[in-house]
Amino acid sequence: MKKKIFCSVLFSVLIVSAFAQNNLSVDVDSEIYRILENCQSRGLCDILPGAKPYTQNRILQAVNEILENEDRLSAVEKTVLNDYLEEHSQKEEKIVSKTHLRLQNNIKDVPFSFEYLFGLEASGSGGLYTDSDFNMGGFDFITSFDFKGDISRYVSYELKGLLDITRMPLYECGNDYFVGYNWFDTFPAKKDTENKDPYDVGDYADALADNDNDKSIADAKYGEPDRRTIRTLKNTSYLPFAYKKKWGGQMYLLENMSASGLEGWPQTLGVSGTINAEIRTSLLNNRVSIGA
Structure with a gap:
């Protein structure tokens, strides 16, 4: 029997700021990869490596090469590339706040920087259907942290994680x-x-x-x-394919915080998280990249 959704509500609040360390890798889901592939096919930059992800430094190098051919770019392309360059280029500034701390030295040949970011995000959605059995509601409340920085011009590091308190019931x-x-x-x-x-x-x-x-x-x-x-x-709280979990692996249900309470999905209120870390160096003008 065909079911129709009448309404869906989504709210989200995110506190975040970004200053990318140049030797760290850029997520392969970033839209910048599609832009680079398009420009490379038009001969606007050197051939890029086949292995991804690229470091931020390698991407910025390619963006600068492309902008040198601005007469072959549309106005929209120039705006997008210049905005990316502005957003992701290293900035010489000190930031101190409750959610964002950035410190760095002033030694050009041996730069050192440290950055801390803290974020809060809340999202929720629910649907009303012609069949009331499908009526569900779910939410995520996420706290995140991110430590990253540079150790000289050649080595960058990052440690980031999140804690997710969520309930996302599924219709069986x-x-x-x-x-x-x-x-x-x-x-x-x-x-x-x-x-x-x-x-x-x-x-x-x-x-x-x-x-x-x-x-x-x-x-x-x-x-x-x-x-x-x-x-x-089936997840009937969100429109089809609109929900993507951010926590990794399994989670603990709050009603049973023991090994037996470890579940793969939060049908009832649960808590989980994820931690990712990276240290990476780029050498020989970004021709060699080594990371862990």
């Missing part, structure tokens, strides 16, 4: 999609069957083969092994 469309039996288990003999000894899936399969795949005969001899099924779940 079904739980009986059959994908086979537990082949790795040995099953005890079941009541009211001919077999009195433990058996496995292979014994059951042999009984099917010997009786022209007559399931009733195999069930009478052994009993059906444990079935493996897949649950089909």
Whole structure:
């Protein structure tokens, strides 16, 4: 039966600022990669490496090369590239606030910088449907931190993480999609069957083969092994494909903060997070990049 959504509400507040350290890698999802590929195909910059991600320094180098051919760029392209250059070029300034701290020395040949960012983000959405069983609401409350900086002109580092308190219930469309039996288990003999000894899936399969795949005969001899099924779940709080989780792996449900409360999805209120770190150096005019 076709279901229609009547309304969806989304709110988000983000506190963040960005000063990219030049030797750190730029996320491959950044729109700048598509722009560089387009300009490279038009011969506006040198051939870029095939391996991604690129360092911020390598991207800025390519952007500067492209802007040297401004007579072959549209007004929109020049605006986008100049804005990127302005936003991501290193700035000689000191910043001290509750959410953003940036310190650096004034030694040109051996620069050192330290930067700290703190962010808060809240988002939520809900839908009203013709079938009330689909009515759901979910939210994310995220705190994030980011430590990064430079150690000389050649080495940059970053440590970032987030903590997500969230509830994102899913509508269960079904739980009986059959994908086979537990082949790795040995099953005890079941009541009211001919077999009195433990058996496995292979014994059951042999009984099917010997009786022209007559399931009733195999069930009478052994009993059906444990079935493996897949649950089909749908997020009806957000428009289709609009929700992307930011936490990694599993999460703890607040109703059970123990090992048994570790779940893959927050059907009830849960907490999780993620931590990423990088240290990277670029040498020989960005021809060699080494990172961990």
